[in-house]
Amino acid sequence: MKNLLFFIFIHVSLFAHGVATGDQGYIQQINGINFVPFMYLGAKHMVTGYDHILFLVGVIFFLYRLRDIGIYVTLFAIGHSSTLIFGVFADIHINAYIIDAIIGLSVVYKALDNLGAYQQWFGMQPNTKITTLIFGLFHGFGLATKIIEFDMDPNGLLTNLIAFNVGVEIGQLLALSAILILISYWRKQPSFITYSYSTNIVLMILGFMLTGNQLIGYFNS
Amino acid sequence: MFNAQQPTEKDLPTSAQLLKSTIIAILVTIILLVMVILPAEYGTDPTGVGKLLGLKEMGDIKMSLLEESQNELSQENNTSSIDSDSLDKAMVNNTINNDVVEITIEPGKAIEIKLEIKSGSLVQYEWKTIKGGLNYNLHGDGYKGSQKFISYKKGRMVQSDSGELQAEFDGYHGWFWRNREEFSVTVILQTSGDYIQIKQML
Incomplete structure (x- = not known):
């Protein structure tokens, strides 16, 4: 009942004079180039988007050399920046549920990759650099779908999009630094290797949950 | 068993390095909270940096939209009887x-x-x-x-x-x-x- 009331409240506040509140409300009120605000929104989206964070945890779970971390994070960034800008300009409407379900599967994929499942099952290791780039491309379509929903003003769109993208990278760096510090503490303990198997299983479960949740949303919509 | 090599002790950061990183992370968080997040979400700008960055405007707009939508909600709850009266009138005077x-x-x-x-x-x-x-x-x-x-x-x-x-x-x-x-x-x-x-x- 409490949830129901909450839903009604949100519904009304979103549609009172058809003016949205929050980030979306703000975006619909402004006009022209707003570099720092869009940078902020990009960073906020990344830091508060647990699907992107889970994938990053998977990617850097076994990486400890800064050089490797740099390479993988850059590949991921190249992937999602390209599809973000391309998706918005080509106005590609991929169903948000489908793209988020694929993002969930990317978490599952990475967890299995960490566990060495592909070597066991298929006797080969898919190129981790290429797969990181490909999943980056999918994550970018997710970001693009989000931006299209924001209904940004065409005036100054490209500059605002670039700002959003810069923000996404900043947010990613911030999230990554926090994850890295936590994992580094843990990596020094003997329990890291003991529990890395079960941790990746948990990561996989979370990935499946994200996927399942999005598929339910898709079939209910 | 894993798709990774075991790091050696010298590959890992020392405890002192980690402690330093943690303190830096906490400081960065506090700075961002005060100078960026508070202005952008609530329009509260104790340092004036939010206004400089154009983020205070974002917070102000968000707060005013929220206030308006809440006012609207309470107004709607108060005017329900008037609505049905005017509906009756509508049928006569169209x-x-x-x-x-x-x-x-x-x-x-x-x-x-x-x-x-x-x-x-x-x-x-x-x-x-x-x-x-x-x-x-x-x-x-x-x-x-x-x-x-x-x-x-x-x-x-x-x-x-x-x-x-x-x-x-x-x-x-x-x-x-x-x-x-x-x-x-x-x-x-x-x-x-x-x-x-x-x-x-x-």
Whole structure:
């Protein structure tokens, strides 16, 4: 009942004079180039988007050399920046549920990759650099779908999009630094290797949950 | 068993390095919280950096939108009986109306003018500002409790608009205008057609 009331409240506040509140409300009120605000929104989206964070945890779970971390994070960034800008300009409407379900599967994929499942099952290791780039491309379509929903003003769109993208990278760096510090503490303990198997299983479960949740949303919509 | 090599002790950061990183992380968080997140989310800007970055405006707009949507919610709850009265009246007095309304909107403020229209009825409208642009949303709400909502037309920084409005359902249909200029904007609205009454909602 409490949830129901909450839903009604949100519904009304979103549609009172058809003016949205929050980030979306703000975006619909402004006009022209707003570099720092869009940078902020990009960073906020990344830091508060647990699907992107889970994938990053998977990617850097076994990486400890800064050089490797740099390479993988850059590949991921190249992937999602390209599809973000391309998706918005080509106005590609991929169903948000489908793209988020694929993002969930990317978490599952990475967890299995960490566990060495592909070597066991298929006797080969898919190129981790290429797969990181490909999943980056999918994550970018997710970001693009989000931006299209924001209904940004065409005036100054490209500059605002670039700002959003810069923000996404900043947010990613911030999230990554926090994850890295936590994992580094843990990596020094003997329990890291003991529990890395079960941790990746948990990561996989979370990935499946994200996927399942999005598929339910898709079939209910 | 894993798709990874075991790091050696010298590959890993030392405890002192980790402690230093943690302290830096906490400091960065505090700085971001005060200078970026507080202004952008709540319009609270203790250092003035938020205003410099243009983020305080974001927080201010968010807070005013939230306040307006909450006011609207309590207003809707109070006006339910009036709505059904005017509906009864509507069935008797449905004639052709003409109105001209002139209203001045302060910077940052919004007003809403609506026509009570029966489903399918037609209204001709024209509005223009004397100087400056307005963000607008031409939309309709069903009577209290109907949950109906439609947005016919939207625009940002627009100086005039005209056309014909055909109500999709019984209820209040009209304009929400927001002034995002630095100065007051006066808007003149002319309406003519088959509607019951014109009303300022906000």
